[in-house]
Amino acid sequence: MLRDITLGQYYQAESVIHRLDPRVKLVGTILYIISLFLFDHFTGYVAAAVFLIIVIRLSGVPFRYMVKGMKAIVFLLLLTMVFNLFLTPGETLVQFWKLTITKEGLRIAIFMAIRLTFLIIGSSLMTLTTTPNNLTDGMEKLMNPLKKVKVPVHEIAMMMSIALRFIPILMEETDKIMKAQIARGADFESGNIVKKAKALVPLLVPLFVSAFRRANDLAMAMEARCYQGGEGRTKMKPLQYKKRDFLAYAYLGCYVGIVLLIRKIGILP
Incomplete structure (x- = not known):
């Protein structure tokens, strides 16, 4: 399951989306995530789904690969749905024992599941x-204007990028440690949730040691290359907008327009 996490990984392909300026993809991802929380109608999520499917098709990333990344958050999805399903007050649909499923709870549970699914897929698509x-x-x-108020833009961007890059690396490291401990007789599957949680404790020490070692290796490599932050640094390939980037912005603008239209007039309940 750990290998199924796609957030932070890079999928090599020759596609229109791969060739887009990263600023377009960052802005698009941010606007898409915001739009998911603006919808209160199923029509909005249909529009979001159509937009996402088109982008996935253009990206050249196999749809199965995208769906595979959802396996890691199935538990989170179910937990979110259960909480919203049973703890939201409203018009009662089904009641058994002390548990009540309301119309509003069912609606919110479905919406939250859709939001989380689209959010994860959309974010993963960017990376x-x-x-x-x-x-x-x-x-x-994108954060260049913040330099005027002495914000260390380059360092922040570097940290965020490294953090994203470390996600799949740490997941792979965790998987290796788990397999090594299973080979030594460790049991991560049997028992209740508490026992399973306790069984994971021995993973933490080697995982932290590995993480610190990798971080130290990265720091030494950066120092060996005389890295001193963003001040005075130049780019081998400076970012420049091209025609396809403006077309992408236009497509994104159309989506935002549809979102605002749906939000304003509330097409369909």
Whole structure:
């Protein structure tokens, strides 16, 4: 399951989305995530689904690969749905023992599941189609105005990029440690939730040691290359908007317009 996490990974492909300026993808991802929390109608989520499917098709990333990344959050999805389903007051639909399912709870549970699903897929799509270097450059460019108020833009962008990059690395490391401990007789499957949680404790020490070692190796590599932050640094490939980027912004603008239209007039309940 740990290997199924796609957030932070890069999928090599030759596609229109891969060639887009990282700033376009960052802005698009942010606006898409915001739009998911503006909808209170199923029509809005249909529009979001259509938008996402088109982008996935253009990205060249296999749909199965995208869905595979959802396996890691199935428990979170179910937990969110259960809480909303049983703890939201409103018009009663089904009642058994002390548990009550309301119309409002069912609606919110479905909406939250859709939001989380689209949010994870949309965020993963950005990292799958953007290299860490491009992602860092894009973040830095977008936050450039903050330099005027002495915000360390380059360092923030670098930290965010490294953090995203470390997600799949740490997941892979955790998987290796688990397999090594299973080979030594450790049991992570049997027992209740408490026992399973206790069984994971021995993973933490080697995982933290590995994480600190990797961080130290990265720091030493950066120092060996005389890295001193963003001051005075130049780019080998400076970011420049091209025609396809403006077309992407236009497509994004159409989506935002549809979102606002649905939000304003409330098409369909």
